[in-house]
Amino acid sequence: MDAQMDWNKLVKHLSDLALVDLQEDEIEPLLRDLEKIIKMINAVNELTVAEDIEPLYTTFFGDVNLRDDAEVGESTDIEKVCAVRERIENGYVKSPRTL
Amino acid sequence: MSDEVVIGLEVHVQITSLRTKLFCGCSSNYRDRPPNTNVCPVCLGLPGVLPVLNEKAIEKAVAVALALNSKISEKIVFVRKHYFYPDLPKNYQISQYDRYGLVPVATGGRVVIDVGGLSKTVRIRRINIEEDTGRIVYPEKTVLGSKYALIDYNRAGVALLEIVTEPDFRSPREARIFLEKLASILEHLDVADTSLEGAMRADANISIGGRARVEIKNIGSPRDLEKALSYEITRQLNIVKSGGTIERETRHWIKERGMTVPSRAKELEGEYRYFPDPDLPPIPISKELIERVASSLPELPDSRAKRIAKEYGIGDYMASVLVLNKRLCDHFEHTARTCGNPKLISSILVNEFLRWLDEADIPLSTGILRLSADRLCKLVQYFEKGIVSIKLLKEYVRLAVLEDKDPDDLVRQGITTIGEEEELERIVTEVFEENPKAVSDALRDPKAINFLVGQVMRKTKGRADPKIVNEIIRKRLVEYGSK
Amino acid sequence: MFPPQCSQNSLISSLSIRALREKVREDPDFLFSYIEEIYKVIEKHEHQLRAYITVRPKEEVLRDAEALLKSNNLGPLAGALIAVKDNISTSGIRTTCASRMLESYIPPYDATVITRIKNAGGIIIGKTNMDEFAMGSTTENSAFYPTLNPWDLERVPGGSSGGSAAAVAACEATAALGSDTGGSIRLPAAYTGTVGLKPTYGLVSRYGLVAYASSLDQIGPIGRYVEDVAIMLEVISGHDPKDSTSLKVAAKDYGSYVVDRPIKTYRIAVIEEMVEEGVDREVMAVFNKTLERLESYGLSVEFRKMPIIRYSLPVYYIIAMAEASSNLARYDGLRYGLAQEVEGRLWTEVYKRVRSMGFGKEVKRRILLGTYVLSEGLYEGYYLKAAKVRRLLYEEFMRLFKEFDLALSPTSPILPPRLGEVIDDPLKLYSLDVNTVPINLAGLPALSVPGGFIRGLPVGIQVFGPHFSEGWLLNVARLIEVAGK
């Protein structure tokens, strides 16, 4: 991360990617914190790690559970699962326009 | 600048032979269900749920990898591919990736296709296992006319295989043949019923003469693939001709309008933020599993083509076309076994039947119902007995495929070949009298006979056997000449 | 020793799980007076403490008790009133994750741990306050209100499972469930004088735990007694086919490890980096005293250096924020959670609005940073690098536990902070977890047990060991507990 980094631009880009808008009063403190935190996490770059080190993505070392290809009868109507009636129209979930 | 066409494909196939979705116990057969009735907390991505892999999906993927001569990875590694969209319940898709030491289920591979008698090898880049999305519909039928969209999650989470080729195609035709062959392989493997709506979807990358690459999405069948690519080539060449430049872009194929249109440019395309899914640690693919699947692989199109060519004596080209569709080939074998004359049957199916299906965009299954084994057998018999000529036989096929006409009814209506020589002699006499100039032409130049044959055929409304007509005319000309 | 909210008039409110079970088996009606007693504590103190987000109506709980007695299912948790962190899915009971996003979300299904608690005779009493989506170390990041520390109402109870720990400490529940991603069970246990255990990764099903950082999250128990934690662990652990990362191991009789003598001559390690800079002198004094007591049992204690452990915080935050940004992508307001008018609006606009209104400051910060470390061109330098350092750290721990059976450290380097003291400085806030995050990175089991008090504030001792060493941890925790009495 070079010092010339345009933080405002970065935050805008990230908030577009993550679809999270920031309230006006959130931006200042966030910029301040972001710089601190990025500096903190940059510490991993001090460490040289051998090329052949396998990354460790999980500490689960057992056999991964698999499922038989059988219906378990848990499948049901969306209204019983989650969506609130107001958000449903003829069984469909209402969504904002996609265009 | 040359105008060489370079095409690559990304094919998505639902593993329709699975009973359940990829990561939950909902049915993989979502078709014809009321919206959002084939869902559960897992495929709706409720807070706190976890995916558990359908074990059978591994076998299916391994079978496909073996059939495409791909290298199977040692383990299955799932990643999360992030993008927001209303049809994607978790706003990430569980998929696979091939960078940073992560691996798809299989890499490499090849499929040999037959393009007009020449064989061509298409290289496979990789095979991914991933989950399907839900479906979006619009209350006012069109996107623009609707104030909101409606989502049906019944399809969300259905198991997909993504098969990516190298850019090895040089024409829309080649791409189409490949897609047909791939579909046939998947059918032979009992992985997918590609005839189901939406079960097989292709995205195509096309670049002409080294210009910018354009991606075409939303192509639903081999036939549409050929059409979409042909449309796109014409569109791009027209732009170039008028001095324009081709932009790198993504376009959508609109089947109903027969054209490609620009799709809304996604600002942040490519920022998928892949990383290994911590909910699904790597799953080893054992040698035993691979061996078990390999030893139980069914007969695949290539070996089937060799077998039927030999067994039925129908020639390699015919065989290669027939195996491009498992049901067609099944139909062929069944009919040939029932009523013999495989050469005629293969020729009818390849040269006539397929042509009409394609022209009228009739699904193969409908076509087979219309030109059933029973009807085909009768046609063969009528032909063999001389009741219909080869020309009329072709007409029968057309009427059966397009209008569901029964050959028996056609015969009953008297639409048969005129086999009685006396009747034909009489008509030839008529034609000779009406066309003295043509007769004298024919005496000088044997090629001019065709005109006279044509006249006879016209008078008989095509019911005459041209071979016999030809013989009669030649005989008559010899008589004339000696006079 | 309990805070003032407990047992002013009787000892009923601070009963252990076993004592309650025995009383209920002897005299079923006792359960009703027990429930009355606990609700009395809640009525009296909850308005101040604010440990809960949802307390189930007493009548409902009494009805559950009646049904329980009728079914005669007086299993290991018979009659125990279990407080559940509000990020664990409870069918029909609102599960908010202390977020505006899920303020009115009522799940249609029970987490596997909830099913197990019910099957063991436990009754859910309510859902506890927490840092929003478990992101925080003080429970001040709740979208609703902070929970206070029962020992000192001006201080935080720790987080993110602060509500669960405070409820248990203040006798507003028999025991509780929390979740621990980087210390979220152990830190509040330390700050509230309770016992909290984070199990080996994969020992307890995560099905139904609203994910924060999936490769680090584990559900675990919080109790007033080591024995209670052992009983709870036995109930909730074991294989679950609904979680791909659930280990296929048989349930253990963890209670049998809770004895007043060491069942093994443990070789105990202290990692120097965990007791060096930043650790409060008074906390160290309690810690050293604990070591002396353990030595008096004939156990050996040796100090070891593990320099790589200094990278735990950056590695932890890279991984946790990346996974969080992914796990929290699903909250778009369409199917559940905070809703927005959709007609005539573009989806990106609505999603942004929902997510901006639904998420609090810390959650947004972690989503944005998680998005940052996963983005094109930065992945290798952050996420991949962090995963490699995680491997090195893991291997260091494996080496350590070839030589030692267990290790000890102060759970937190400092005493419970005052409200507002650390919340505005993220680095100060994150540093509370400096001794707890390495454990999650390696998937190890760890617990926090009270080692003593300083000016009326509890000090937690962290005991950790190799995978599946929960039994030993409970045994040593019991030794520390006994000494504290």
Ligand SMILES: [Zn+2]
């Ligand atoms: Zn489902």
